[in-house]
Amino acid sequence: MSALDQFACNSASALAAQIRARKVSPVEVMDATIARIEARNPSLNAFVFTDFDGARASARKAEQAIMSGAAIGPLHGVPTAIKDLFDFKPGWPATLGGVRAMKDWRPDMTCPFTERMEAAGAIVVGKCNSPTMGFRGVCDNYLFGPTANPFDTTRNPGGSSGGNAAAVADGLVPIAEGTDGGGSIRIPASWSGIFGFKAAFGRVPINSRPDAFTPSNCFVHEGPLARNVEDAALVMSVIGGYDSRDPLSLPDNVDYLGATRRSIEGMRIAWTPDYGVFPVEPAIVETCREALKAFEAAGAVVEEVDFGIKRHHLELAELWCKLILPLNVVSFETFKANGIDLLADHRDDFPTQFLEWIDRAYGMSLLDHLNNMKVRTEINDAVQAVLDNHDLIVSPTLAALPVKNGTDGNTLGPAEINGEKVERLIGWCMTYFFNFTGNPAASIPAGLAPGNLPVGLQIVGRRYADADVFAASAMFERIRPWADSYRIPEARALS
DSSP: OOHHHHHHHSOHHHHHHHHHTTSSOHHHHHHHHHHHHHHHGGGTOOEEEEOHHHHHHHHHHHHHHHHHTOOOOTTTTOEEEEESSSOOOTTSOOOTTTOGGGTTOOOSOOOHHHHHHHHTTOEEEEEEOOOGGGOSSSOOOTTTOOOOBTTBTTBOOOSSSHHHHHHHHTTSOSEEEEEESSSTTHHHHHHHTSEEEEOOTTSSOOOOSSOTTOGGGGGOEEEEEESSHHHHHHHHHHHOSOOTTOTTOOSOOOOHHHHTTOOOTTOEEEEOSSTTTOOOOHHHHHHHHHHTHHHHHTTOEEEEOOOOOOSOHHHHHHHHHHHHHHHHHHHHHHHHHTTOOHHHHOGGGSOHHHHHHHHHHHHOOHHHHHHHHHHHHHHHHHHHHHHTSOSEEEEESBSSOOOBOOSSSOOOOOSEETTEEOOTTTTTBTTTHHHHHOOOEEEEEEEEETTTEEEEEEEEESTTOHHHHHHHHHHHHHHSOOGGGGHHHHTOOOO
16 A cells, blocks of 8 residues: 555544644645545545545645644544535535536535534545435436445445445545435445444534424434544544524533443344344345354343334335425425426436325325324333433344446435345335434444444444443454455555
């Protein structure tokens, strides 16, 4: 590995420490990052927009600050990326996940992730690919096409934060933004073989306007994608915390880095291979069962539990679609009020599956929504009943291994698993339950299935017990480190 690649593949924590100690300059790090993106992104399609001139200018300013002895933040000079969905930096394009009509829209807005990461000294290099409106668990759209999985470039990295996860897994940037309304951090973390953390609802401010109180916002989360747990904890220490612009953000702070050094001895862990609901590929269950031994080695007590959920997984996947859509309706109505009627004038920019659901959303009544919330409450009660007697829930993150990418801009998840039909947008993702409930949840690399395809293990904590999730994740990484798996994407062919 060249010196430039070594800089680019280093952890965020190590880069920040080296920059602070003047062992490497922010300019050197940025040059290495840009060179790596230029060499490797064409075969990956992770970044869909880059601002290398702006990034180099920011790196020069960061170097000047170091040389002058000015106070610097904990991520000073560290490269990162944001997501091309509802995530903004002034003057940058925002296509809402590859909507062709929005390719030239450049709003004068800053999302909280950008704002807080830049305040901590990080340098945002560009934006990464996402599915249209974030409305599926894979990463593809009509404008940019699919992102490739660094472990197998014929396959998808997962979504909706798929471009960001692929960029991290491939060493293009050490850390990146993830947003999660049904698993959009944990899904691509699982398929891309990295660590992804969805904080408890309210830990990271969303600050969405004009819809701060839209019901869908109550299970939209933000969090980090990283190659290791420490980097994710460092990012959470930066992006977490109260913001008066978000009426639902929490006022207390969590010692995420401190949690990574905690013991989990004596913790009670509830294991489920499927929540009693999902069909799951046998290779995934086998890999995750083997991974459970790490928690037992750390002194935790692991026992299999029954969640007692009576609803069919097809019904529950449809429930997620119904509950997330009000957020999209608000977006469409906001654009329409500003003279852009996307559904009337640019309907062909949206996949058929999305159009079917958005049309249903416009026809839903208040009574429909209230009945949907009752089912959401059932899932919440089932989850909390388990957590009343356990510290953590552990399960496979996903029920299927990465799917092959399509060629039509409309890649979907699997149609069936173990011979059983599943909903293709989100129904193979055992993640959205914890958007219904708001619990903190992470996906950690559990191991590799046949074909060197990553398998993720989901760790869920009690509501607001984010520190427990970090403690268990860090302990797992110490016992079963996964860093060596990145030799696979490192060695992939470049087109």
